[in-house]
Amino acid sequence: MQQNAEEQVASFLDVLRSQQRVSAHTLSNYSRDLAQLKRYCDVHGIECWENLLSQHVRDHIAARHLEGLGSRSLQRALSAIRSFLNFLVKRRQLEGNAARGVRPPKAPRKLPALLDADQMTGLLEGELDSELEIRDVAMWELFYSSGLRLSELVSLELQDLDLNDGTVLIRYGKGQKSRILPIGRCARAAIERWLVVRHRYARAGEDAVFVSRRGVRIAGRTVQLRLDRWQNKRGLPEHVHPHMLRHSFASHILESSGDLRAVQELLGHANLSTTQIYTHLDFQHLASVYDRSHPRAKRRRPNS
Incomplete structure (x- = not known):
């Protein structure tokens, strides 16, 4: 060209x-x-x-x-x-967009993997062996409490937290859209524990909430590796990644409230259709309950 x-x-x-x-x-x-x-x-x-x-x-x-x-x-x-x-x-350098009418092939829609409430408890409640693990659990709690994306968590700055009000400001979500999210009681306590010791790691002038051992803003890859390490320590059988905590947050909120619009706002989805995948997860849970409890749905046990 x-x-x-x-x-x-x-x-x-x-x-x-x-x-x-x-x-x-x-x-x-x-x-x-x-x-x-x-x-x-x-x-x-x-x-x-x-x-x-x-x-x-x-x-x-x-x-x-x-x-x-x-x-x-x-x-x-x-x-x-x-x-x-x-x-x-x-920029008036082209008269029309040749890709406008081109449609991509449809991707098969896979249901996101998630942890149930008991598994989440097992992940979040464990003995802490170091100050960096205090930081790690604060990150896991915030992922699950507020449904953050990995990029949103590592971008957080101290001024974005309002622990007295129990909120966190996401300045640059997907599509550069901002939103304010609630922080749950357990996540707030975990963050407060981390902030007590954060000054021992953060370099002067570093405003990131979560910093690495080197004192600078923690990298997304480091968060993933630390979650792998924590998962192995807690003995969870399946691979846990940061987005799984966001999926679990969305599914558990929808399961309890049934409010799809609220979940859309919390996740920062531009389109409701993106959020609707969680209705399939919720239906799977309801179908499982139905199979276990409905008299005409239970599987007969073979005669002993």
Whole structure:
């Protein structure tokens, strides 16, 4: 492709980084997806984005599907292409978006794994052997208490906490949307225990709520590794990851309240359809109760 086409991609990624403040993970994925599209254009003699047609985008997505790319990755790739072309349209560098009418393949909808209430208790209530474990349990409690995403937890700053009011401010949720969430009693107590010892680890001027052993803002990967370690210590049989605590929060709230809209607000979902997956989890629980308790649903035991 022409050099100008590459410069347009670089400008788009720079806007995502500096103005929209997307995560490093999203930026890396978009950069890779657009590089794949550029390679397609090079192979097919498409020299500029003005020459890109809807059929080209369909062919490109279909080719990546044949290469074994999963449905969710294809959806993300198409989203990257669509966002980039919209960027060019808004700058009057392109007349129309060739990806607008292209639909990605539907991804199979998997129910998220979660822990039941007893498993959550087993995870959160354990003997603490170090001050870093005080920090860790404060993170696990906050995940489960308020349904935070991993990126939201590591981004928290001290000024975002109001423990007297029992709330936490999420400044930059998904889509750069902010929201205020309640903090439960147990999570509040766990955070207060961590704040008592936090000054022994945090470097001067570091405002992150959760800091690493080196005194700087804890990394998402470190949180995942610490949860793996804690899970093994507590003897839980299945792999536990931070998003599982968020899933458990959502399912348990919905199971108790039945208020899907409230769960949507708490999770920070833009669309109710995203939250509706938890209704399937709740139905599974109700179906299980039904099978165990309804006189005409119980399985007969064989005669002894």
